[in-house]
Amino acid sequence: MDVSGIFPALTTPYREDGFVALDHFKANLARYNKTRLAGYVVLGSTGESVLLSAAEADSLLVAGKEAAAPGKLLIAGTGAESTAETIARTKRAAALGYDVALVKTPYYYKPAYKAETYLRHYRAVADSSPIPILLYSVPIFTGITLEIPEIVALAQHPNIIGIKDSSGAIQRVVEVAAQAHKEFRILTGSAGVLHPALVSSAKGAILALASALPEKCVELFELFQSGQHAAAQTRQQHLALASKAIVSEGGIAGLKYAMDLRGYQGGLPRLPLLPVADAKKAHIAQVVSQFEPATARA
Amino acid sequence: MDVSGIFPALTTPYREDGFVALDHFKANLARYNKTRLAGYVVLGSTGESVLLSAAEADSLLVAGKEAAAPGKLLIAGTGAESTAETIARTKRAAALGYDVALVKTPYYYKPAYKAETYLRHYRAVADSSPIPILLYSVPIFTGITLEIPEIVALAQHPNIIGIKDSSGAIQRVVEVAAQAHKEFRILTGSAGVLHPALVSSAKGAILALASALPEKCVELFELFQSGQHAAAQTRQQHLALASKAIVSEGGIAGLKYAMDLRGYQGGLPRLPLLPVADAKKAHIAQVVSQFEPATARA
Amino acid sequence: MDVSGIFPALTTPYREDGFVALDHFKANLARYNKTRLAGYVVLGSTGESVLLSAAEADSLLVAGKEAAAPGKLLIAGTGAESTAETIARTKRAAALGYDVALVKTPYYYKPAYKAETYLRHYRAVADSSPIPILLYSVPIFTGITLEIPEIVALAQHPNIIGIKDSSGAIQRVVEVAAQAHKEFRILTGSAGVLHPALVSSAKGAILALASALPEKCVELFELFQSGQHAAAQTRQQHLALASKAIVSEGGIAGLKYAMDLRGYQGGLPRLPLLPVADAKKAHIAQVVSQFEPATARA
């Protein structure tokens, strides 16, 4: 299975009455299908998965499967706090035709969670899952960093094929690559360090930014693949500033606003997430305008 | 409404097949009913609420209402990540006869959550809730501290009657008491600082430890009420060490083990929470043995 | 030795040309001598000790000894990063007639400093010191918290008589008091939790705030001593807000400004510490005005 290249962490559009807008979700996928994105992540952190009901989450998985073009790898976010619920969600994603499950660390009972907790949790999930597992460490949201010894140990499980590391810590990429087997896939979750991550043997990335600027992220990946490091360095700097303004400072609301500006179905996030403030809107608009003229709003 | 005194954060017992054991849950309440506990918190962090399905959570609310003796105040944990889901859970708890809703801070999208986020979230919940709201700040699990200016601002809402602060920071108790109106109820979530919190104008506490040592926690509260500060100081030291061994170091698994030792229905936590290691068991047993002889196992 | 009561952490006044103003330093002491302060701390964090040359530090120790009234206990801050230098400074303070040395934790090489490091450091200093040692844990500046097992172990050394804990964590006071011998003296460094600390068996406090509001801090201590807990609670709230505005938000510059307002020799701090911004000045002035009319400037 070729888990490499650029995957957008898909956003969840809502209708004006607050319900999930599956038609808008599919409309975005229809446009992404025309790019060289490697596939899609449904129900990631960027998809507001923790703000969705179980039924809404399921409907998005179904819609994602329906709308994705053949050849696009489908990754479902299935991590829940409980091991049993994570297994249930993972099996459901597999049944719906997803290729890979992205499983974030449990994180609520931090003081009680030790290395052993994560080893047992992930092994239980991987043992039960019909599809391969990607570990997912996203300390900015969870407060939990999956540490290198655990990653290296879990890499030995035949059904754990890689990790999405959203810490931005390139040293972790280097050290995991040095210690895990060669087929273990490291994906970065930080657009601001995509090029250095690739240079350090990451295979690709799952990026919020790729929901707004998919072709720009793909182009950086391809510059790396063709060994054009100087051009890649420049493009990386450009994307890092864009990612900072749109994703780091704007959050999901900022990302959706940037999507609106580029003709995708962005819209507002769900409460308690607030809309982007006007000052941030202006900054995001200025950043987005530096890229090619926005596609006409669908 | 008299939200003062000691409230145990109730644990959730499981059957051997992993399902919630409502009969064991009720058996615990039957014993707690005979103490001077002021009431109960159902679906708190200690209740493994984030590991339960919606149906399980609902069944515990129903069972709690059925089993609680008249006069015991009933508090339901209803905080979810989304504002709408929090409101729905709060209304359900009210419909089931709960007196107060305990609403923890949303916490997943930390970088995007600002003071304004919490003000709007809590006001929306309080506006919609048929029952009074207790704010709930529990940084050890959520990574989020509800800060003093927000607490003081929210204290002005007529349907927000207090806060459970599990940070253990007594300075926050002092400063909130200095700035909020006199009826705003501060409850500590830390057994290790119960006496200093009360001295600083807290009205009581919601304590995991009170599920294992209810009468000991109540006695400390009553020593304070009767002005016996020297005896309270000694008892506080005793409870602080017990709380550290049982709750801080043992976690929910340790608390349940201590409950087992004292004749309650403790049992094992749900995965990914692991059972207590044997070394910790010995330490917890030693700590528990310093209190009166354990009641015979029911 | 009676290390109890309220000790101000003395500030260091400078002349307009930037040199240390020993006359102003002594003038402050002359006024403090008339209060019921238990003694003085020279060269604490509040004294800008890390911004002073060795000669300046020595001159302040000499001046402090000269200016302090008989019966005022003299505590010298002598902690340096190196063990040898700490010992040298401690011996010098003893030779100058200081009663106690206050020794902050080494902190620069944090990743290398383990419990063993602190045990060996403090034991070496205590073994060599002609005067008793107070441990000093001040994580807000050092990033290092002296943990309870180390404190309890070090309390067994005959020449280590107590600790100044500036963390504000009352649970640590409770737990240390529960485990160390009865004569081990815990002093808090946080004016915002003075009363709860005393209730939890602290013997007193070393406070920056006491350089600006000495009699107010002493009065709170005496309210506690005489068992007037309700009055103490109110006074505590008042001092907590004052401490927050003057010390926590104002820093040393804010404290010196408050001293100026109350007729002491405050002045400006040394660079890189900046003067208080005007907005903060107004807030500090408003806070100070709530206490009795400021003494006429000497």
Place this chain on the structure above:
Amino acid sequence: MDVSGIFPALTTPYREDGFVALDHFKANLARYNKTRLAGYVVLGSTGESVLLSAAEADSLLVAGKEAAAPGKLLIAGTGAESTAETIARTKRAAALGYDVALVKTPYYYKPAYKAETYLRHYRAVADSSPIPILLYSVPIFTGITLEIPEIVALAQHPNIIGIKDSSGAIQRVVEVAAQAHKEFRILTGSAGVLHPALVSSAKGAILALASALPEKCVELFELFQSGQHAAAQTRQQHLALASKAIVSEGGIAGLKYAMDLRGYQGGLPRLPLLPVADAKKAHIAQVVSQFEPATARA
């Protein structure tokens, strides 16, 4: 001035009686002179600068100047907590013939230090310094991260020529390079991310590891320069694991032990730094043995 390539952060050897061993220090330099190291950093964090007396520090600066081969760039660590003392040390280093001053952030009064503090501090130092200034951000020791807006603002000062960033955060390298002028030199302080830092436009590195493995670090730099990214990736992984074992886990004591194994004058660190534990020694020896046979001890 060509501030690029690899610079070891030199260690400070001690005699058995605890005094600084200038002859050993010079002996190390004599061997380093034969490598393609770009120059030397004297009195960095690795040099135990915070554990040295003023006289010792001065003697090391003198010895470094005497022992360094022509063409080796000389960088002196001159950062002190006070602005005035930093300026004095910087002038002294310039007078002794040092080419560049490396100025770490003040860090003790963290709560009081704002962006403005650092802007004013560094501008005052740069204005007064006869030699160019390198900013130095080393959060692992200081708890302070020099943030990107401040770095970019300070880069405009004609006498501030670059930064040593020891955070290991490659995104900061990318963002600073994107926003500062082209001549602003970014040096990483983390051997574990040397290659990704260079790929992201860092000009070189100041490395503790280069005191034990100078030629290995230089070779990685040269692999990058000649565009051999695959070989660089492999070497980077090797060095990352070595750096982790020797520097991150071993600290200065571990680094000195590795130096001993490779025939340099390492020795023991000064207290409170403790010698390496035996278990760590074995691990370090195993790591060092993976590189070429150690040079015979001089």
